[in-house]
Amino acid sequence: MAITATGQNLMPSGSPLYKLPYKNTYVMETLVAENAFRTMKPKKQIPESFEHAKRVLPEPYWEGHSKEIDMYWKAWQLGIKNVCQPLDESGFVSSYIAPAYNGNIFMWDDAFITMFCRYGRRYFPFQNTLNNFYSKQHPDGFICREIRADGSDCFGRYDPTSTGPNLLPWSEWLYYIQFGDDSRLNMVFPVLAAYYKWLKLNRTWRNGTYWSSGWGTGMDNMPRVPEGYNTIYSNGHMVWLDACLQQIMVANILLKMGFYLERWQEIEEFEDDIRSLSDYINRHMWSEKDGFLYDLFANDSLSSTQGIYAFWALHTDVLSKDRLDRLVNHLKDTTKFNRPHRIPSLSYSHPKYKANGRYWLGGVWPGTNYMVISGLVEKGYRRLAWDIALNHYQNVFKVFQKTNTFWEYYAPEDAAPGFMARRDFVGWTGLPPIAILIEYIFGIRANAADNKLTIDVNLTDGYGISRYPFGQDGLMDIKVAKRTSQNEKPKVTIKTNKPVEVQLMWGEKEQTTKVKSGTTTL
Secondary structure, eight states: OOBOTTOOBOSOTTOGGGTOOOOOOOOOOGGGGGOGGGGOOOBOOOOOOHHHHHHHSOEEEETTOHHHHHHHHHHHHHHHHTEEOOOTTSOOOBOEEOOSSSSSEEHHHHHHHHHHHGGGTTTOOGGGGGHHHHHTOOTTSOOOSEEOTTSOBSSOTTSTTSSOOOOHHHHHHHHHHHHOOHHHHHHHHHHHHHHHHHHHHHSBOTTSOBOOOHHHHTOTTOSOSOTTSOTTTOOTTOBOHHHHHHHHHHHHHHHHHHHHHTOHHHHTTHHHHHHHHHHHHHHHSEETTTTEEOOBOTTSOBOOOOBGGGGGGGGSSOSOHHHHHHHHHGGGOTTTTOOSSSOOSBOTTSTTOOTTOTTTTTOBOHHHHHHHHHHHHHTTOHHHHHHHHHHHHHHHHHHHHHHSSOBSSBOSSSSSBOTTOOBSOTTGGGIIIIIIIIIIISOEEEEGGGTEEEEEEOOOSOEEEEEEEETTTEEEEEEEOOOSSTTSOOOEEEEESSOEEEEEEETTEEEEEEEOSEEEEO
């Protein structure tokens, strides 16, 4: 058992490490001492009925599209059914939404799940799902990527498959800009910074680049490692592009958190990390010939596998505008990623690509699609983001009409579930009917931290949403009137209980208006 000089127990609450006959090899990360989740008392909360949920959740409408609205509500209904209570003695500290997989909680899944679940904050504290990962942080900052319902880690921390991808800070930042919840930001920052530092110490090569594995990236069977290495379990002695890009993304998020919280000492290394990793990727992992980013093999040659993992670059400033344009152009290419259901996880041109997806051999995954769509918008590729979002949404809807449910992933060549995909998967497949509908079909995106609301209008149908959550106690009703063309300026009516700055966008035009409490028509 690891004990500090003051006698403080350093093991995660309820940790199976108490029972293991291993020597203590922990090097204490001081930030873990601030992790309040490790000593938090469990709080169980049973969700109210679905009928109650329908009275408090955001309520969308879309003229002529009642079936799509039915899909929205079905996603919430299935998600609510997957709310679980922490087992006694598990060490979990909160009720949580399960990934709809095998009874365990998964870092990869729950990071994406909480991205759409944030819209349900007034109904149930879904974000607290992540508290269970934080409660299981090890003394050195490690957090296991998969944890059993009894609270035990599924992997030892030095197993190449033990952790990742590092997306928890992204989910927490989206939650923060939706609600401006300073208290949660204060609590999660030291946990996330400690985990970042563990990855930097334990998942890097001598040059500071990162490695992972098929399971560690969440993309189990994508053909990335060289021959002779195991696709799922091995690091392949490679520099893994997505692991590097995700650390850059996270370092940027932690910088923003740290500046806001005035945690200057803890963030001073992050800018150097961003600079050195970005420089390395540009010099060694970019193919000028292909206009694409690749993994790097041990012999310093580039991989030839074009996969969705490269588009994590959209959440960084690694590439120049010219290079980013070339990378993004692959998303428009029908021989690569522009397939009947966009976006396949593996390029259509790859010899192992499967029409039925076969998991990560071309499967269309809601989480990685959400990553690409949101990244495109952030980088100014709004029209392409709209095309991909609408295509993805419509394909999920077509399958929903056929099966009345959602699937773990989808086939890229037809409106069909992926090969052997799990059904009733809400799960991260709540992203298309909820988050993608609100943020990219309806174009309603919040930044409560800066008191700004974006309404990016692409539809010509009339649509809107009631009870849209904004900030700690803000609620809005937003209505967009039907238009005759996409170039016509939208007529938007906003009813809000707090003043807000509204950025209205349509086509290539935009206007910004300061809206007071009450009802305003733009």
